[in-house]
Amino acid sequence: MVHQMGLYGEYFKAIKEGKKKVEVRLNDEKRRNIKVGDTIEFIKVPEQDEIIKVEVTELREYDTFQSMYEDIPFEDFDCEG
Numbered sequence: 001m002v003h004q005m006g007l008y009g010e011y012f013k014a015i016k017e018g019k020k021k022v023e024v025r026l027n028d029e030k031r032r033n034i035k036v037g038d039t040i041e042f043i044k045v046p047e048q049d050e051i052i053k054v055e056v057t058e059l060r061e062y063d064t065f066q067s068m069y070e071d072i073p074f075e076d077f078d079c080e081g
Contacts, residue, residue, distance in 0.1 A: 001033070001034075001035070001038045001039070002038070002039045002040075002041060003030075003033070003034055003038060003039070003040050003041070004041045004043060005025075005040055005041070005042055005043070006042075006043050006045040007023075007042040007043065007044060007045065008044075008045055008046075009044060009045075011023075011078075012042060012044040012050065012052065014078040015042060015052055015054065016052055019078040020076075020077060020078035021076045021078075022072055022076045022077055023040075023042075024068070024077075027061060034056055034059065035056065035059075036056050036057065036058060036059060037055065037056060038055070038056045039053055039054065039055055039056070040054050041053050042054065060072075
């Protein structure tokens, strides 16, 4: 299944360059439909002039942001320091 999501320029660029390996979203109704193996089409916003397609390789759920940040290395978010 293919899902579309907007992504602001700096984060779009980081994914495109392979620097950002993790995307964090609230587990709302729309996101609960995403499964491993699905494709996400990230649309660069606000321009909407570029699309990146990525495959979902893993899904994780956390009770708190703190537990998420303790589990995922900062470099995977492209935000070291």
